Amino acid sequence: GAVVSQHPSWVICKSGTSVKIECRSLDFQATTMFWYRQFPKQSLMLMATSNEGSKATYEQGVEKDKFLINHASLTLSTLTVTSAHPEDSSFYICSANPSGPYNEQFFGPGTRLTVL
């Protein structure tokens, strides 16, 4: 149980275009999902917390107009990188919490974004 999927697993796009990444909880409902960014050989950096049916909460320094998050259902959250630039190239990972008393987060396999 507790499987989280992401799509696509990798994407290459041209500078200035927008890219959408999907995160799905496959066998549980998640009122809360999280989006992380990870640079090579570094730890996970929380970008935002996504709550079903409400606006996402962004961490300090994360541009909410650039990284659009939508949590339309209890099993799906999307991250759209708008007007992508090469510096947005990174490994994006989502996680989902099955809503237990503790913050037990299960992670997706990640999406490698390369902006040319």
Added chain:
Amino acid sequence: QQQVKQSPQSLIVQKGGISIINCAYENTAFDYFPWYQQFPGKGPALLIAIRPDVSEKKEGRFTISFNKSAKQFSLHIMDSQPGDSATYFCAASTRGSEKLVFGKGTKLTVNP
């Protein structure tokens, strides 16, 4: 301010040996301490977690030791195998908080 300090940054162990990774924290409100295992190009996988009402938790070859007074917890991997070679992250969170605070990670290499 880094709230969870993880050490060592890298670790090399021979097959069959014991791998030990340590984490220390300052926030006494933390009450959930998970460990994640991450292979290159993959998302982190929840390995084992502990809550402060116990001092040790064991699952197979993986054991978490927790020292509440010292505000430290550690991951022990017994009989380490080459397949255990990965990056390990400790984390912590407080009841009622939705966020996990991660350590910087430890790259473990188990030589055959």
